[in-house]
Amino acid sequence: MDTDDASLTCSLKLEWTNSQGIINRKLQSKNATLRLMRDESRVIYVEIRYDKASPIKLPLKRLSVHKNFMKEGRASIKFQEFGCTAFMTNAPPSQLIGFLRTMFVKMTGNAPKNEKATSLRTQLLSNKPQQFEEISPVTKGELCRVQKHVMGKSTTTPSPIRKRKLSDSSSDSRPSSAKRLYTSSSTIQDTPLDIQQKEVLETCLSGRNVFFTGSAGTGKSYLLRKIIGSLPADVTVATASTGVAACHIGGITLHQFAGIGLGTASINACVDMAMKSASSLIWKKCKHLIIDEVSMIEADYFQKVEYVARKIRKSDKPFGGIQLILCGDFFQLPPVRKWNDKDKKKINFCFMSQAWKKCIQDTFELKKVHRQEEQDFIDILNEVRIGKVSIESEKVLAATASQCIEKDGILATRLCSHTQDADLINEGKLKDLPGDIRIFEALDSNPASSKMLDNQTTVPRRLELKIGAQVMLLKNINVSKGLVNGARGVVKEFKNELPLVKFRNQLYLAQPERWSLKTSTGVVARKQVPLRLAWAFSIHKSQGLTLDCVEMSLNRVFEAGQAYVALSRAQSLKTLRVLDFKTSQVWANPDVINFYSKLRIQRDCSNLVPLGIKNKNTKTNNKNLLKGKSKSLMSKPLLNIL
Known part of the structure; x- marks a missing residue:
């Protein structure tokens, strides 16, 4: 637990009310x-500092905490004893959750038995002014005490309409949703950021325009969620190039946010379109714009969005003065091609645009792979990523064709290059199973948004299952038990009208879960059993997933990076089966190779510190050094460069 969890910066409104x-x-x-x-006296207080006024200190006794909207950076604390309510808004969500959790842990954990609070008589007779100190970080002992305290009670989640109460620390009672607060916030702290990720986070919080990249499995999306949670919610807009990616980070698509549709109109027409849409208000309010999977955004569209930002915000600064945080791997799937273009082979990545060159200030490349642990497999994936597979790696991948990776009746998921192929396989396999079909219909908050939810989430509107159906879990249910997004299982029976699924290490009764999707006009939600047929899956929709049992045939891949995305979904070589592997199925876009090579050269040169006295030949020497550096790097194998 960080000491920062004992403090919170946000917009605040305090209201005192009388008995009426x-x-x-x-x-x-x-x-x-x-x-x-x-x-x-070991009494816990909240100290409130605002503007230049004297700080206000309120003891944490007889509280009501409303925290339904913590993830949106909003919560309120009612100090019942003083008739005062603190309304917190525009708080960084992760900071808000950490603050409330620390408050809860400190109050629930109580002081150790050998430490007695100062008696009231002693306090009254003392002439010393009241002394305060910052609360100490939460210890493991306190966490253990609170966990026993929380987990020992009922796990029933109360109605969200009811207010949650946080009682005096001396009382045995606690908030009815204590378990939800404890577990939801603790998951944020489970996996600490590595050194590279911390550097990216700190740079983003400093206000710089950042692009960070990295191979598959380096924790880009995880880091992005951390960044989103660390920025003020009301002025931060999280977007992504695809609906599935936007759903993963709790945001909206860039197309929805920008207000210019597909961007096919002229640049002036795009400005008029955005000005008249609901997006114009969000554009003016936005201070931090986040774009995930930026590799799938075309240069022309990126250029138009940047121009629209300047015009709507009436500012000549890049992106109208908005801080830009971009994330993606250009070695993965490229922008969708416009097949009516004259030059069908040319792809214009957004890093080729003038807007990119004037906007991005810092670039980072994450190196540590978290998805795979086998160094041999990581090395092979690094080769596949840049489209240059060695003879040894080719033999290893080809040898997986004969592997038996099935276990406990759980078959391997087949990754297909085309979505239609995956749908046909799933439909055929389900039809071949004996028994009756059980149908599970999704419940959407707005029926008019059903098609959008179909396109932007992996959650099916209509799920058909039979006993023996191969399924994939679509939500993190219990990470410690392996019930994670992408886990594979088989339906064993139907219990209480719900599917009981056998995963590798766990039986799970799949109950309906909720997915929410932000739009430019609000939030839409879908409630559905968190399963999907998984005999086959498309490579495109597998982005972001970690599969524990997967096979593939790469004969029909049609884009650079498609084979890499498919192979990098596997956790290890032992859980992977590649049919008919050939090196011709693997290639990388030359423009992307050149882009990453230049990034490496720039990074290496920026780390050089010139020593000695400057002279008139310094500039010439630096040019020669850069040329020499470029030549030496390009003469090495591409794998060493990247």
């Missing part, structure tokens, strides 16, 4: 700081 509920005092600040403090 009439507001008789109000304070408001756009930039307030809340800190958890403890006095010499």
Whole structure:
């Protein structure tokens, strides 16, 4: 637990009401700081600092905490004893969740038995002014005590309409949704960021325009969610090039946000379109724009979006002064081609645009792979990524064709280059199974949004199952037990009208879960059993997944990077089967290779510190050094460059 979890910066409104509920005092600040403090009597307080006013200290006793919208950076604390309510908005979601969890842990854990609170008589007789100190970080001992305290009670989640109460630390009662607060926030802390990821996060929080990249499995999406959670919610817009990627980070598609449709109109027409749409208000309010899977955005579209930002915000700064945080791997799937273009072979990546060159200030490449642990497999994937497979790697991949990777009746998921092929395989396999079909219909918050939910999530509107059906889990249910997004299982029976699924290490009764999708006009949601038929899956929709049992035939791949995306879904060589592997199925786009080579050269040169006295030949020497550096790097195998 970080010490930062004991403080919170956000917009704040304080309201004091009398016994009749009439507001008789109000304070408001756009930039307030809340800190958890403890006095010499071990009573916990919230210290509130705002503007240049004297700090306000309120003891944490008899509280009501409303935290339904924590993930949107909003919550409220009602201090019942003082008739005061603190409304917190525009808070970084992860900071808000951490703050509330620390408050809960400190109050629920209580002081150790050998430490007694100072008696009231001693406090009254003391002439010393009241002393406060910052609360100490949460310890493992406190976490263990709270976990036992929370997990020992009912796990029933109360109605979201009801207010959750957080009681005095001396009381045995606690908030009815304590378990949800404890578990939801603790998952954020489960996997700490590595050194490279921390550097990216710190740079993003400093306000710089950042592009960070990395091979598959280096934790790009995980880091992106951390960044989103660390920025003020009301002025941060999280987008992605595809609906599936947007759903993964809890955002919307860039096309929905930009307000220019597909961007096929002229640049001036795009500005008019955005000005008249609901997006114009969000454009003006936005301070941090995040774009995931940026590799699938075409240069022309990126250029138009940047121009629209400047015009709507009436600013000549790049992107109208908005901080830009981009994430993606250009070695993976490229932008969708416009087949009516005259030059069908040419792909214009967004890094080729003038907007990219004037906007991006810092570039990072994550190196540590988290998805795979076998170094041999990681080395092979690095070769496939740049389209240059050695003879040894070719033999290893070809040898997987004879592997038996099935276990406990769970078959391998077949990755297909075309979505239609995957659908036909799933439909045929289900039809061949004996028994009756059980149908599970999704419940959508708005029926008019059903088609959009179909396209932008992997959750099916209509799920047909039989006993023996091969399925994939579509949500993280219990990470420690292996019930994670992408886990493979088989339906064993139907219990209480719900599918009971056998995964490799766990039986799971699949109950309906909720998916939400942000749009430019609000939030739409779908409730459905978190399963999908998994005899086959398309490579495109597998992006972001980690598959524990997968096979593929790469004969029909049609894009650079498609084979790499498919192979990098596997956790290890032992759980992978590649049919009829050939090196001709693997290639990388030359423009992407050149782009990453230049990034490497720039990074290496930026790390050089010139020593000695400057002279008139310094500039010439630096040019020669750069030329020499470029030549020496390009003469090496491409794998060593990247």
